[in-house]
Amino acid sequence: MNTASSNDNGHILIIGGGIIGMLTARELVLAGAGVTLVDQQQTGQESSWAGGGIISPLYPWRYADSVTALATWSQASYKNLSEGLADSTGIDPEWTQNGLLIIAPGDTESAIQWGKVHKQPLESISGEVISQTEPAFASTADSAIWMAGVAQIRNPRLAKALRAEIVKLGVNIMEFTQARRIIITQGKFTRLETNTGKLSADALIVCAGAWTGELLRNQPNPPEITPVRGQMILFKTDPGVISRITLEEDRYIIPRRDGRVLFGSTVEHTGFEKQTTQQALEELREIAVSRFPVLSKYPVEKHWAGLRPGSPHGIPYIGRHPEVEGLYANAGHFRNGVVLGPASAALMADLLLDREAIVPPAPYAFDATRN
Ligand SMILES: Cc1cc2nc3c(=O)[nH]c(=O)nc-3n(C[C@H](O)[C@H](O)[C@H](O)COP(=O)(O)OP(=O)(O)OC[C@H]3O[C@@H](n4cnc5c(N)ncnc54)[C@H](O)[C@@H]3O)c2cc1C
Structure with a gap:
């Protein structure tokens, strides 16, 4: 069995090398933990590759405040993250702030209210202004919501840059290593069985995207992913x-x-x-x-x-399993894993390392009511 080396903040095993797993690995290694990350294929080839990279939920006012809290925190950090990764790895994820135009959403009043409450720059614009804002759009709509501050990122490049960065920082990446069985002994995570052998660590974080529900299916309270x-x-x-x-x-x-x-x-x-x-x-x-x-x-x-x-109302599961010591998840980001990623990773590290949490963690708990 491979046993983790000792580090100030212990040794953490992560399943899944999508954006969520790699951002989580980065947070933990920067905090002094030893990290091993396993992926059943190459990192960054699943949803994190396939996504669009909009750094905002679509129709953001329709989401729970818990989603807005993570999105807002991430949005404030993305430009620096992208530029920092470009400097240190030579791979530019191209953070680009070209705004989000939302045509005739039908619930403009709710959008405006939400913008005021959450201090998000958001305005209602007329049909004429739509054409000026995006001349290529053949619009018959007479109103839209314009969010000038929304940015995008090239998510496949973000994933490549993150991989290069965490390798540099000392994360041990094991690709083509499939997690098969999570072994729990007396209510505590003890080891992970993979197709290439057994791995032990002080804690395990499941960041396996759409596969997370399957991996945790045999544990009590499995997440609905x-x-x-x-x-x-x-x-x-x-x-x-x-x-x-x-x-x-x-x-x-x-x-x-x-x-x-x-x-x-x-x-x-x-x-x-x-x-x-x-x-x-x-x-x-x-x-x-x-x-x-x-x-x-x-x-x-x-x-x-x-x-x-997918998860109920797109509210991710971030935190410790309520009944299993040493078992954590950071998964279920549905349509918003790119925009929620940096905040989710920071929160995950806060909880695991007993730091002050960047946002109140209760809404993301395994057993939280998601509505
Ligand atoms: C078409 C589309 C458009 C999108 N657009 C946006 C957008 O504009 N903005 C936004 O914020 N989000 C968007 N998303 C959502 C976003 O892409 C996801 O929420 C995010 O990528 C999830 O990241 P993840 O790391 O959790 O999952 P993934 O990227 O899927 O990574 C999971 C990883 O776990 C690995 N894995 C699974 N099972 C095992 C196992 N047993 N053992 C080892 N490894 C395993 C997989 O190989 C994979 O690498 C979009 C998604 C899609 C599909």
Whole structure:
């Protein structure tokens, strides 16, 4: 059995090398813990690769305050995180603040109220201003919500940069190592069985995204985390053709700096099936072109699907298992793992290391009521 080396803050084992697992590893290693991270494949290839990288929930006012609290904390830290990673690894995740335009949400009053309460820069704009804000958008809408402060990040690059950074910081990454069984003895985590052997540590954090529910299925109080497929398409346009993240009826466009444009996404409860479908490709392309006619000139370069870690109301599970000492989870971020990631990782480390928590932790507990 591989036993962890000793460190000031003990040795922590993490299952899952998506954005959540890698951000958590980074927090812990920076705090002086020894960290081993296992992933059943290469890190950063699942939902964290497939996502859009908008650093805001869609329709943020419709979420619980517990989601807003994590989002707000992360949003304040993302620019520094991105620039710091670019400096130290040479991989630039391209944090870009190009704003979020939300067309005719239907609940504008709630949005405005939420913006005031949470001090989020958010304004209601007219049809004319929509056209000025995003000239490529063929709009018939007469109002929208404009959130100028919203940024995006290239999540595949973020994952690559995080991997390089945590390796530099001393995290032991074991790829192609599948966690198979979590062994609990007398109410305490003792070891993890994997396809390549057994691992022991002072604590185990499950950050296995959509697979977290399965991994914890045999423990008491398993979290309600299930896969939710999302399909996305990518157009290769010229830089500047489309400039704003624009959302309407739950479908959004994300223009990258180099002219690549993402359009998505579907929300499908199809279990662990990660295949793309022709129907989604056609539907997404048709909606994208009807909103942005200029896209008819450009090819769809890619089409993919990812499995979001769905949870009740998108409220993640962050904290210790109520009945098992040494067993933790940081998972279930559903549609918002990128925007909630830095805060979730900081909170996870606070709880594990007994530090003052960045936000009140109760809403994210395993046994919290999620509504
Ligand atoms: C189409 C789409 C669009 C999205 N857009 C956005 C957005 O704009 N903004 C935003 O904030 N969020 C967005 N999301 C959501 C976001 O991508 C996820 O919430 C986030 O990536 C979850 O990260 P994670 O690390 O928990 O999961 P993952 O990235 O899925 O990582 C889990 C890891 O665990 C590993 N693993 C699983 N089981 C085991 C095992 N038994 N042993 C070892 N390793 C294991 C996997 O291989 C994987 O690497 C989007 C998601 C999708 C699919």
